Amino acid sequence: MDINYIQGGVTSPQGFLASGIHCGLKKSTIKKDLALIYSEVPSNAAGVFTKNKVKGAPLYITKEHLLNKKARAIIVNSGNANTCNGEDGLKKAKKMAMLQAKELNIKTDDVLVASTGVIGVPLNIDAIKDGIPLLTKELAKEGYEDASSAIMTTDTFKKQLALEFYIGDVKITLGAMAKGSGMIEPNMGTMLSFITTDLDISPELLNEALKSSVKISYNRVSVDGDTSTNDMVLILANGLAKNDPITEKDEKYETFLNALNDLNIKLSKNIAKDGEGATKLIECKISGAKTEDDAVTLGKSIVNSNLVKTAIFGSDANWGRILCSLGYAQIDFDPNKVDVYFESCAGSIKVCEHGTSIEFNESKAKEILIQDEITIKVDLFLGDGNACVWGCDLSYDYVKINGDYRS
Amino acid sequence: MDINYIQGGVTSPQGFLASGIHCGLKKSTIKKDLALIYSEVPSNAAGVFTKNKVKGAPLYITKEHLLNKKARAIIVNSGNANTCNGEDGLKKAKKMAMLQAKELNIKTDDVLVASTGVIGVPLNIDAIKDGIPLLTKELAKEGYEDASSAIMTTDTFKKQLALEFYIGDVKITLGAMAKGSGMIEPNMGTMLSFITTDLDISPELLNEALKSSVKISYNRVSVDGDTSTNDMVLILANGLAKNDPITEKDEKYETFLNALNDLNIKLSKNIAKDGEGATKLIECKISGAKTEDDAVTLGKSIVNSNLVKTAIFGSDANWGRILCSLGYAQIDFDPNKVDVYFESCAGSIKVCEHGTSIEFNESKAKEILIQDEITIKVDLFLGDGNACVWGCDLSYDYVKINGDYRS
Numbered sequence: 001m002d003i004n005y006i007q008g009g010v011t012s013p014q015g016f017l018a019s020g021i022h023c024g025l026k027k028s029t030i031k032k033d034l035a036l037i038y039s040e041v042p043s044n045a046a047g048v049f050t051k052n053k054v055k056g057a058p059l060y061i062t063k064e065h066l067l068n069k070k071a072r073a074i075i076v077n078s079g080n081a082n083t084c085n086g087e088d089g090l091k092k093a094k095k096m097a098m099l100q101a102k103e104l105n106i107k108t109d110d111v112l113v114a115s116t117g118v119i120g121v122p123l124n125i126d127a128i129k130d131g132i133p134l135l136t137k138e139l140a141k142e143g144y145e146d147a148s149s150a151i152m153t154t155d156t157f158k159k160q161l162a163l164e165f166y167i168g169d170v171k172i173t174l175g176a177m178a179k180g181s182g183m184i185e186p187n188m189g190t191m192l193s194f195i196t197t198d199l200d201i202s203p204e205l206l207n208e209a210l211k212s213s214v215k216i217s218y219n220r221v222s223v224d225g226d227t228s229t230n231d232m233v234l235i236l237a238n239g240l241a242k243n244d245p246i247t248e249k250d251e252k253y254e255t256f257l258n259a260l261n262d263l264n265i266k267l268s269k270n271i272a273k274d275g276e277g278a279t280k281l282i283e284c285k286i287s288g289a290k291t292e293d294d295a296v297t298l299g300k301s302i303v304n305s306n307l308v309k310t311a312i313f314g315s316d317a318n319w320g321r322i323l324c325s326l327g328y329a330q331i332d333f334d335p336n337k338v339d340v341y342f343e344s345c346a347g348s349i350k351v352c353e354h355g356t357s358i359e360f361n362e363s364k365a366k367e368i369l370i371q372d373e374i375t376i377k378v379d380l381f382l383g384d385g386n387a388c389v390w391g392c393d394l395s396y397d398y399v400k401i402n403g404d405y406r407s
Numbered sequence: 408m409d410i411n412y413i414q415g416g417v418t419s420p421q422g423f424l425a426s427g428i429h430c431g432l433k434k435s436t437i438k439k440d441l442a443l444i445y446s447e448v449p450s451n452a453a454g455v456f457t458k459n460k461v462k463g464a465p466l467y468i469t470k471e472h473l474l475n476k477k478a479r480a481i482i483v484n485s486g487n488a489n490t491c492n493g494e495d496g497l498k499k500a501k502k503m504a505m506l507q508a509k510e511l512n513i514k515t516d517d518v519l520v521a522s523t524g525v526i527g528v529p530l531n532i533d534a535i536k537d538g539i540p541l542l543t544k545e546l547a548k549e550g551y552e553d554a555s556s557a558i559m560t561t562d563t564f565k566k567q568l569a570l571e572f573y574i575g576d577v578k579i580t581l582g583a584m585a586k587g588s589g590m591i592e593p594n595m596g597t598m599l600s601f602i603t604t605d606l607d608i609s610p611e612l613l614n615e616a617l618k619s620s621v622k623i624s625y626n627r628v629s630v631d632g633d634t635s636t637n638d639m640v641l642i643l644a645n646g647l648a649k650n651d652p653i654t655e656k657d658e659k660y661e662t663f664l665n666a667l668n669d670l671n672i673k674l675s676k677n678i679a680k681d682g683e684g685a686t687k688l689i690e691c692k693i694s695g696a697k698t699e700d701d702a703v704t705l706g707k708s709i710v711n712s713n714l715v716k717t718a719i720f721g722s723d724a725n726w727g728r729i730l731c732s733l734g735y736a737q738i739d740f741d742p743n744k745v746d747v748y749f750e751s752c753a754g755s756i757k758v759c760e761h762g763t764s765i766e767f768n769e770s771k772a773k774e775i776l777i778q779d780e781i782t783i784k785v786d787l788f789l790g791d792g793n794a795c796v797w798g799c800d801l802s803y804d805y806v807k808i809n810g811d812y813r814s
Contacts, residue, residue: 054734054742054762084730086743086763119727120764229731306713306801310810320526323491324636327461335461336493355461356493357527394713396806403717403801 003259008162009144012175013198014240015040019138020146023131025079025117025124032150034131037074037194038104038139043238045071045112046207048214050231057082057089058113059232061097065109069203072110074194074234075100075135076151077128078179080117083229092125099129103136114192114232116153116179148177151192154401155179159270165259167252170243172199174263180271191218193233193267199256200239201246208249209257210235217264220296220389221272222304233264272390273373277397281390282312283375289385294331296387301329302376303391313393315369317342317362319351322376332382339379344371410666415569416551419582420605421647422447426545427553430538432486432524432531439557441538444481444601445511445546450645452478452519453614455621457638464489464496465520466639468504472516476610479517481601481641482507482542483558484535485586487524490636499532506536510543521599521639523560523586555584558599561808562587566677572666574659577650579606581670587678598625600640600674606663607646608653615656616664617642624671627703627796628679629711640671679797680780684804688797689719690782696792701738703794708736709783710798719781720800724749724772726758729783746786751778 011018017038025033047066049059065071075096082089097111115123138146148160160177178193201209214233239245246252273281284302289295302308305325311318319340327335340352346368351360368374418425424445432440454473456466472478482503489496504518522530545553555567567584585600608616621640646652653659680688691709696702709715712732718725726747734742747759753775758767
């Protein structure tokens with residue numbers, strides 16, 4: 001199947017507009033803090049949310065508004081997570097949707113809400129209220145750039161993509177914008193991703209495709225093992241491509257899922273690469289685990305290990321830390337069968353065989369590990385469970401960003 | 408019950424000698440790397456070992472030698488973990504015990520073995536072999552200082568304690584030495600603790616007391632969430648105090664257990680405080696969880712969160728990160744009932760009530776948080792499950808120690 005990436009973002013699919021403005025939640029007036037995505041026609045919608053028991057107020061409102069599996073707009077603020085704000089938070093999240101709905105002349109439950117930023121500080125709803133008229137007026141095809149700026153926190157680059165693929169001879173477009181682990185003021189990171197498409201697909205299958213895709217993309221990223229209270233992935237599909245509607249899990253569905261997976265995996269890798277303070281993307285490929293779930297758990301244990309993360313930061317071929325992190329993942333495997341490789345654009349080197357040290361060329365290992373995208377390949381020789389997960393290294397800047405307010 | 412801490416260490420109980428020398432495993436000749444603890448008379452013994460599936464070779468040998476619940480000597484090297492070394496590692500760990508046994512003229516299975524240091528590098532058994540005669544010759548009452556030096560890696564201070572308590576009118580002495588998370592060359596940290604006592608207790612109850620005590624002390628410490636391959640706690644009880652022997656779970660047993668817990672908790676806190684790069688001890692007190700196990704899991708989730716650890720490093724009253732880390736611990740609780748306090752020698756301050764922000768004096772919070780021992784108190788108001796766990800902050804030095812070999 002052909003997937004063709006194009007210049008663009010959430011407004012690339014037909015019928016989608018977007019905007020981003022500064023309304024006053026961030027102190028700096030040159031930093032945008034309010035974004036809007038809008039479908040000119042009714043649209044099916046689906047969402048996936050954080051599993052954290054502590055959830056931001058917007059998540060409750062957005063879930064409620066998704067009950068009818070339809071939505072036309074997504075309003076997102078940065079600068080305040082609207083989390084741990086009790087009843088007041090819920091009221092304000094609802095009000096955000098209501099105000100935006102009124103301005104767009106659509107129903108309140110057609111508006112989805114997301115927030116990212118500091119926790120436990122009351123949301124300045126007045127700033128948002130005052131911003132909504134301008135935000136709505138600015139809606140445009142070119143607005144995707146402003147929208148994706150407005151959801152950034154400590155992200156160092158915008159994460160947006162657009163791609164085209166075909167169902168039969170009908171061109172379908174997918175667009176997306178995401179933010180990774182960042183903070184404001186400072187606070188915890190949040191992973192947000194908003195996907196748009198002009199595909200005609202039933203809401204049930206849209207939901208199923210999103211869930212399945214999130215499982216192998218965003219859910220396999222870890223910057224620091226801290227699952228945010230506000231993580232959210234939303235998709236809107238407005239059907240304007242006028243393809244033969246997807247109503248069952250046929251070849252067309254697979255074609256769409258394949259494109260969606262490709263998009264989400266690319267965004268996930270960008271999120272990992274732009275983790276707070278990160279200097280390197282770590283891709284961890286586990287093969288030969290008993291099951292795919294086992295492979296994911298083992299891979300996550302590796303990319304979440306501070307000792308592995310600091311070793312990769314230091315370009316140190318310290319595979320013992322990898323064995324160690326596999327060992328405490330509470331997954332069944334045979335330590336005496338494990339092979340470990342380090343790989344990058346500079347080559348591949350085996351550093352551990354059957355769980356034991358082997359001689360390897362240290363300078364070759366260094367050459368591989370000084371690159372900025374490192375793959376840790378682990379073969380367990382037990383079964384067919386394979387998985388790829390992504391993380392990043394742990395650097396001085398992570399500590400600086402999250403901890404150093406003394407200076 | 409009275410517990411009286413005294414100057415001393417593993418040789419404080421009657422009949423114990425110790426020594427520590429440099430045999431050549433560490434490069435610097437002024438750094439000791441081989442330690443010995445010896446009981447002049449037969450001694451009951453028990454051990455608790457890492458749950459990591461990847462285990463160092465010494466752990467297999469020591470477990471084997473503990474099958475008869477007796478031991479008289481513990482030989483420990485630093486500078487090499489003798490882990491991931493396959494058959495060769497097992498042979499060398501066995502040989503270490505054998506050589507030491509021969510020199511002491513005791514049985515091989517009366518010698519327990521422990522190692523800490525780099526993983527996956529063959530152990531230089533010749534250096535140990537050559538060192539054993541001197542190591543044995545140096546055995547002395549004053550040897551506890553050298554012994555505890557010889558097991559240090561990146562530890563910044565020696566961790567040894569001795570205490571006295573009474574069973575009836577018989578004075579019992581407990582001694583101990585431990586090492587925390589450190590590294591060599593560099594590599595992973597290992598928690599080792601060796602306890603001696605002249606108490607007369609059945610091996611079964613000694614084992615039970617140790618297990619029960621480890622559960623509420625060492626097992627509640629986390630420096631970086633990475634469970635080492637070589638963690639080990641051993642206890643020898645030689646009976647020379649001539650107390651009425653402890654053979655059932657009576658008041659005498661409780662008296663001993665109480666003293667053992669006190670000792671192990673103090674050592675555990677020292678280990679947390681001396682975590683790699685740590686500038687602060689974090690004590691996390693969870694109360695009102697459904698069960699004690701739930702309280703431990705929630706507390707560990709807090710002290711393992713890199714975002715909490717960096718916030719404490721930065722003396723930042725960022726309680727949102729605490730709520731967040733509770734939320735992903737996969738334990739049942741009500742986020743709307745949670746109260747959070749920060750405490751230290753400078754006072755106590757409530758920062759979150761019913762899961763929601765409350766106004767608090769920021770400069771008072773700062774004054775509390777700039778201290779070097781911080782307590783995070785979390786009340787869940789659900790049940791009777793309480794627990795205390797310990798960790799440390801995450802600083803630039805953690806990254807430096809474990810990752811920065813570029814400079």
